[in-house]
Amino acid sequence: MDDQQRRRTLGEFLRSRRERLTPREAGILAGPRRRTPGLRREEVAQLSGVSVTWYTWLEQARDITVSRQVLMSLARALMLSSVERRYLCALAGLPLPERPADGGPGPALQKLVEALEPHPAYLLDANWDLVGWNRAEAGLIGDPGQLEPAERNLLWLVFMDPAMRSLLADWHGQAQDLVAQFRADARQRSGDPRFEQLTNGLREASEEFRTWWAAHDIADFGSSRRRFAHPQVGALTFDYVKLAALDAPGIKLFACMPADAGTAAKLPALQLCAAGARGGVDVTATGAAATP
Template identity: 80%
Template sequence: MADLERRRRLAEFLRSRRERITPREAGIPAGPRRRTPGLRREEVAQLSGVSVTWYTWLEQARDITVSRQVLTSLARALMLSSVERRHLFALADEQPPEQPPGGGPGPALQRLVDALEPHPAYLLDANWDLVGWNRAEAGLIGDPAQLDPAERNLLWLVFTDPALRTLLVDWQGQARDLVAQFRADTRGQFGMPRFEWLTDELRQRSPEFRTWWEAHDLADFGSSRREFTHPAAGALTFDYVKLAALDAPGVKLFACMPADAETARKLPELVAVASGAPVTAAAPAAPAAPAAPTPSAPLTAS
């Protein structure tokens, strides 16, 4: 029943978009005796490169297969906006195509990431490319700005940067989990140039990635805990929280919340590392006088 309802909604949406476009807007001679102001089914079929019968079945909510290529052609023929295009793919139970270059996060989203300091935070696009980060994140994993743009990718760093193998406690377990999460999260990118280049290069460069990628394991993200052995700050433990950016489709914000009081105390050291300032160990808090109230607890992950 749910699938039938989805097909009905897809049919209704296509019909509504077809009826709002005039022949002149579509570059088709209007001709005499048109009973409707919009396009005919056969005209949409012709503009989309599909058969009239197939398109008619689609508007009749028949149980037929719709490929991403056909959806892209329909979106172009019906002159859909970006939000209408995403809605069309969702109704067809398909992932929308890769966002065009330049469709990443805007300045406001980067300001939000900066405002999260001293907590490390970063932005990933649909291919897990790092498209934004703050100084605390740069102090934790190294500054992505120093890398070639093609290498500013979370999986690329985990599998090709020797420093990350030392930084991540239980590198093998965390790296394998990331591969399973990446496969599940990027299923809409299969066949896209950036995705294919990235996975091909990683298979060639990393035997571990090749083995785990070919296992076809899948995993949801969920909130996760990661432990680090930082060369300047020492032992750090973070709980990761992921948020989707509604105004930047495909972009996700990751915030690293300290999982214990010791990690919370060391957060300023990560900013200092990224700024090139000398790192000095924070002095332990002086014991409170007997009559003084108990100090409030440092920020911890929920």
């Protein structure tokens, strides 16, 4: 869509929202001789604090500058939904507002994670708190359910759990990469109480995190391969797949797919490890022999 077409679509969208909004809904007293069923342009302009000429030009697809502040004023005046506001921003060529997170992933996502057995899978929220996992994931990293809620965080585990340092075959490289990914993923979390609690706690408790966080390195999540040295199962190599849940803003699903036949053969043993205490059980006693 070129700029002219985008401006034309923006004007048509604003006009359609203006014409569907009644004066009563907007808190305007409609006169007895009113001809239009919706709002007039001057009424939208007055409600949003802009000039009638400027708003008219906007509907007419004129090439004018639109700021986020003014656009959000229009969105409030027209009583747009969150989906409509995102669409409005896209048409205006502005960055999309972050979708608000809801109360959690919901039971359907947790069922999906469980359905991925025997492959390890888990759910992270916007602050990388673990909000869902399956038995295979618990067998891989230990059961997060046995931790205090504030400790059920991927970054916290990587930096503060001694078992994770030996579990990750390349702890230094993977931990540093995770910090860069977290900074990119949480760039709009500043001011969030949980985000501040987590990052402040890690800076105080971990010299490595404090150093790497101060470096301000940024990295997007790409195709990721991680190697583990599991204390019971042995060497494991997984390719990580990341999916975003459209119906649960802020929630991401990670699935661990075996990168080789040896890892695939050991998947049932991870589920057996989940039955024991954090860190796993001796699966060799059950017949699922660990191999290097």
